Amino acid sequence: MARTLSMKDAINEALDQEMSRDPTVIMMGEDIVGGTGSPGEEDAWGGVLGVSKGLYHKHPKQMIDTPLSESAYVGAAIGAATCGLRPVAELMFIDFMGVCLDQIYNQAAKFRYMFGGKAETPVVIRAMCGAGFRAAAQHSQMLSPIFTHIPGLKVVCPSNAYDTKGLLIQSIRDNDPVIFLEHKNLYASECDVPEESYAIPFGEANVAREGKDVTIVAYGLMVPNSLAAADTLKGEGIEAEVIDLRTLSPIDMDTVIESVEETGRLVCVDEANPRCSIASDVSAGVAQEAFSALKAPIRMVTAPHSPVPFSPALEDLYIPSPDRIADAVRKTMGA
């Protein structure tokens, strides 16, 4: 039965249902239990923003509070995955992935290939990503392209609560390592979410809005921003199609190309820094596969090639806004 749920609560429900369904699903992370065992046990913190609040009492044997050492517990989660568990490791912020990259890209991503398909690594590494939280340069990055560059990793970045629940359940059931990116500024966004469990397959983009004039490709927070731009553009007589990639590896280029073949125009929106980004990847794919369908040059709307500023005024300018997306579409239409 569907009811309205926030993205944060959708993550909690997915973890709860999967830990109930399968005792080999475990959670590891910093303060994911947080405070249990103390007099304040009932109010255990449940992670940095309370995503896992309430889960410890239902699944005490499946949740492990770890020391403040991402390199240690991400390595432990990957090792446990090769030995039959399905760990979900929670990093507070994607920005902390740097200290555990060897475990991720040189170990987890390689096992299936280097052991002739005999080893599986069903680990999920969840992390908050994205700017707009006034958390400065070391807690605000959109590092998705770092992980899409690495074969052997699957990379997911949902834009709404419905997709979040279904994609997280799929990530946990998947037999390969998954980097699951949660935009912190979407945690409060709500939509209808079924109470029952469901899995959304990887590699299937969602057409979030249909339109005939221009294709906007986005993911994460850039999806609601692109939809807001499409609303504005509708008032100007421009019908924009908005494609939510949902999973970045594998990526559903078929849906993008089918759309561009109809619209003839493409605007790629990415909160990541512009060089070697999802936007540049999608642009290159369309230029290679559907160049003859294009009526105008492809445009990209991304963050600038700079760290995320701490100044709130500058941070707001850093994030691709509905206005910037709408401007890019107008330029594409005028070309």
Place this chain on the structure above:
Amino acid sequence: MTGMSDLITPIIMPKWGLSMQEGTLAEWHVEEGTEISPGDEIMDVETDKIANVVEAADGGLLRRRVGTEGQVYPVRALLGVMAPDSVSDTEIDAYVDAFVVPKVEEDEDTGPTYQFAELPIGRIRYAERGGDGVPVLLIHGFGGDLDNWLFNIDAIAGTAPVYALDLPGHGQSIKAVDNPGLGVMVDAALAFMDHVQIDKAHLVGHSMGGLISGRVAIDHPARVASLTLIGSAGLGDEINPDYVEGFVASTSRRELKPKLQHLFADQGLVNRSMVDDLLKYKRLDGVQDFLENLSASLFSGGQQADRIADGLGPLDCPCQIIWGAEDAVIPAAHAKAISTASVTVIDGAGHMVQMEQAAKVNDLIKAHISA
């Protein structure tokens, strides 16, 4: 003022199902100055879910088209005014100016309410519209749900109480179903009738729901006042395997959309929202296994496993059969399987004839249950 308002009948934006908030007035079918009879097709309305023709609930002289083609209006917004010549244009202007769109929440008696029943098989969702007389029970088809009756529930509710259920494994009913097959579905329909204390009902079944309705009538004739079988299974051998197997196997929008187009004569009705809603259903845990097992039990290899035609022929139960002439799932030739039944084959409709030609189907059902 009171006297004037009594003579004025508003035409308002309909509400189709719980989720509809607004609709687009796509096209008017009647000019100002036309005398409208109840049931006349007066306009096309489109929502993000579906497009359909609106039939007049009341009759009268159309004095004013308030709604503009192409514009979006909230549910229950004023779209037109009917009044006899004795009402002046000034009075109609005043009525239009004073009209306030009623809040949907405060207006509970104008739409079906969704409820849940705990049956032996598990939780079942149903919609109910109250009223007097022998109730009508609407039973949807394979892979469907009670929203397949979106355009029928309210129309029939004026004539009899109406119930529509989500069968086990479907819609928002229980998904964990042991041994999915005809027997489970028949038991669920009877258990539902017991739960809502219906001794006897007019059964209206679409596709697999027709097969279930017929089986209930054959095995429990005392529980069935009449039968309406719409594009029904159980009346012949073949069923389109490209639809049944394709529907079951599809996991993406790209795969599913062409399969759903088998359901309608007007394939443009299969929009993004319809495909998305069905994908959301198909992704729920347990649904894939359920559909595979149910289709294997009932429709394996493009052949229907169960028959009701021979069992229904000798029954006293009044039976009518309705089919869409362009049905691409079950051939319209099956409509002739019961010689004692009254048969209507409707042009311009496919398998989902109760949606595509709702007004005609509603009239047939109302006439049949009133006979």
